[in-house]
Amino acid sequence: MSASDPPASGPLTEPAHTAAAVLSTGDEIMLGQLQDTNARWLSERLAQAGVPVVAHMAVGDDLARLTAALRGLVGQAPLVIMTGGLGPTDGDLTRAALAALQGEPLIEDPAALEALRARLAARGRALSDRNRRQATRPVSAACLHNAHGTAPGLRLRAGPGLAEVFALPGPPGELRPMFLAHVEPALRPAVRGGLATTLLHLAGVPESDAAERIADLTARGGESVVNITASGGVLTVRIRSASALGPGAARAEAERLAALARQRLAPYVFGADAETLQGVLVRRLAQAGQRLAVAESCTAGLLGATIASVPGASAVLDGGWITYSNGLKVAQLGVPEATLAQHGAVSVQTAAQMAAGALARCAATHALAVTGIAGPDGGTPDKPVGTVCIAHAQRTSGGAEVVSRRLLIAGDRQDVRERACRAAMSALEMHLREERSPGVLWQIGPATREFQPFL
């Protein structure tokens, strides 16, 4: 076994991970300069895997406190996940704290050192003494490969009950793939699979209405829990079923509840589990063999970027226009000066012209346009901050069928821009699902439908 191999997995009788604790380190957390999002993410993943998290703890970059916190937690839970403190600076003390906990020296791990050297060389950089620290580990620890950064993780057993300790880097872009690669496969939940979770995602309905429709399902008590959370216009119904009868029974119960909720909440349900609105939109477009273009003013590219965040989006996304200035709306999308003068840049008329203009300039089937007032300035009594007009154009013989809508969106500048993108995607997703009746999120008044000829 090379020094970097993980410890061989134990026998099947190895004690289960009946509880887990998460320990974060960083002065920036203690100073309130950084929101620790890792503890939340890890807790969600661990809960989904059937390992209950019983404590979060965070301490600053202080060797004595970090070591004491570790010593306390390995006595409380058979699994401890540490985050942060694996960088190359003097403030990175996780390696030293683990060595102190174990009463062991730090040694250089040859395989980790070689991986670090290769990573730096690929970027034309030499290995400094400071970098070298990142390839050290307590004698009894194994290094865990980090494909996205220079800091390897560490895995060891500590404390009287030989709790399993994983130390992962703090940046979420490194922590998350390392958790999925190294920690999740090593989890030993106490109730093997007797737990099932299902999520349903909805758009276009207020939270209180959705809650009313499934009030009987969300009542407390029993082995299943159903609740609703809202985030920027998308509602998520979370169904969590446990069963002593095993994973099959828990799964069946979760599916029964999900089917009931779907029935009550159609036509608002656009996806389930890990699906996102943009992911469902890309999938539906790909299934229909259709392509999309965007024409964006206040969102300035956020709609295109959100759709392109889906792997494989190039199969359905042509691209688009960011017409932030009125000059570009006219020059690049052919919005008539008269439309801007008469109705303003934020109007259903301008949105409709932007969408039709985009379609006339590319080969896509659909175009989505967004124009609005994201704030904090620019609002008027007639068109307050949060006023957004969206349009969906679909190619037809000689022109485009355009549906445009006026919305009033609550929130700050970022909220308005993000929610405008969700509303535009929701409009097209419902259209592709052939749900014509419900309005989109934050819609005011009826939709305008018209034919725009291509000139």
Added chain:
Amino acid sequence: MSASDPPASGPLTEPAHTAAAVLSTGDEIMLGQLQDTNARWLSERLAQAGVPVVAHMAVGDDLARLTAALRGLVGQAPLVIMTGGLGPTDGDLTRAALAALQGEPLIEDPAALEALRARLAARGRALSDRNRRQATRPVSAACLHNAHGTAPGLRLRAGPGLAEVFALPGPPGELRPMFLAHVEPALRPAVRGGLATTLLHLAGVPESDAAERIADLTARGGESVVNITASGGVLTVRIRSASALGPGAARAEAERLAALARQRLAPYVFGADAETLQGVLVRRLAQAGQRLAVAESCTAGLLGATIASVPGASAVLDGGWITYSNGLKVAQLGVPEATLAQHGAVSVQTAAQMAAGALARCAATHALAVTGIAGPDGGTPDKPVGTVCIAHAQRTSGGAEVVSRRLLIAGDRQDVRERACRAAMSALEMHLREERSPGVLWQIGPATREFQPFL
């Protein structure tokens, strides 16, 4: 003294709040369903007031664990702020845990009960037995008035060192005003106000190199702490100075350290404190009276959206083109078919043509172009996932001066896209700052400089 009065303040010799701990409670935090933002907010306020936070802890709605966590923290810090668990449900256990910690019964507080009754009556609601629980307190505790909700806070002294414990409700809209009203005025910082914090933000230098340049400043020990954190290619140097001589001396020391760090780390420093790369870019463009356009392939609008996230960006952002497909690169930006055929869509040549093409089609002074392979598919041995080419074009007589660079960016699809935007913004920001020498983030090889005529 009525039961609701806070304890009389002690003599001036009462021990200072040399350290504080924050304890949050809630099953939703342990399940990862809720991001605990209170700990961050409280830490920021406490640090600003000169009381250093040394630990965060969060546990679920479990009486034994909550009591044990409290017992541990009152032994570690002379000030403990608890949040959550003061509601009327069976899962709200903070009152019971404090009673268990003190070995005291819970009694009804007449003044708190009256305030609760009045609050409910004002909303046309009667006082239920369940509500009544919220007016109970351990014998030795005082109730703290909550102007924004039904749950009074609690204040008591506990543990061998008589640590001061404040229990506040979990909803931020109740917690924050209660902290400001009841906790902040009661703080006894060890160094009254003698604390100052400064941040410097850097781009274009690896963390280990930056750490090396200020190694003497980041060494442990002394009253000031200097550390470096990294997030998606932007480094932040955090300087925190304390001084027994008072706030002026602490501020002067923080500024002295910041000036030293700036001197060592120029030309990478682009901003300080609350500044962001996009914010600084918008400010510099506005100061120069110049405008910007973008031409985006793999980022598909993210660069434009990031710049437009800055309030007032419309003063400098014209807009741009999302040329995700090669067809749009040719039709909308005039990228020659031959360039695409010979060098590929991801090449410094294509990036340069995109930037020059954007500038030729609008009135902006600068254009930034991005084209790359964000993954997870599409990589080749020659151009692996993470290969991104960026170009900056500046309008000049009859055409554009274009500087293009090839980068290799680590991370997943989102990381590559976000970092590509940072690199492009960093290239322009350094140009505007007249820093010509350093490379941008993740750059491989030298930059290509050329003149592109407008045809």
